[in-house]
Amino acid sequence: MRAQINNKAKRKVIHEGRFLRFVRKGEWEYTQRNNCNAIVIIAALTEDEHVIFVEQYRLPVDRIVIEFPAGLVNDRGQKKLESVLSAAKREFLEETGYQAKKWVKILDGPVSSGSSADLITLFLAYDARKIAEGGGDDLESITVHSIPIERVDQWLTKMKSKGRLVEPKIYTGLYFLKTYNRGS
Numbered sequence: 117m118r119a120q121i122n123n124k125a126k127r128k129v130i131h132e133g134r135f136l137r138f139v140r141k142g143e144w145e146y147t148q149r150n151n152c153n154a155i156v157i158i159a160a161l162t163e164d165e166h167v168i169f170v171e172q173y174r175l176p177v178d179r180i181v182i183e184f185p186a187g188l189v190n191d192r193g194q195k196k197l198e199s200v201l202s203a204a205k206r207e208f209l210e211e212t213g214y215q216a217k218k219w220v221k222i223l224d225g226p227v228s229s230g231s232s233a234d235l236i237t238l239f240l241a242y243d244a245r246k247i248a249e250g251g252g253d254d255l256e257s258i259t260v261h262s263i264p265i266e267r268v269d270q271w272l273t274k275m276k277s278k279g280r281l282v283e284p285k286i287y288t289g290l291y292f293l294k295t296y297n298r299g300s
Contacts, residue, residue, distance in 0.1 A: 187210070211251070
């Protein structure tokens, strides 16, 4: 028997916190961010072909996680809406201290469409150079890693053996970094 989809059901906010809301529509329940309108992820390659990763403790999984730099679009309460590219550049600099010369939008879509309304956009950033400290904002404690692209697989295996979780979206970004030659 196939599930009945009721697209005309009204959306009801069951609970709303500072950053998230819990929503019910018909029989379906999901989360939705209330402090932004999108998420950006940056798979970056430096001028000398190092991949940039961030490492930080993530409370929901109670572990340190290796991720690509990422962040929220329009989360600063600004009056003028921020573009996804502007947000990607801002978050990349804020989290890592790097700035990239070339940006390529690769894909966008849902993060976890069965439980979340979050939509992401993945960018490749090329010819990145360190120009600032990085480390994130006051709510973050980020460690930045610059790993030669030919050693990334071994490094990620080593991080897993140390008990770190590796964000699965990393493998998508690595595929595109390794497949596309400088964004061509």
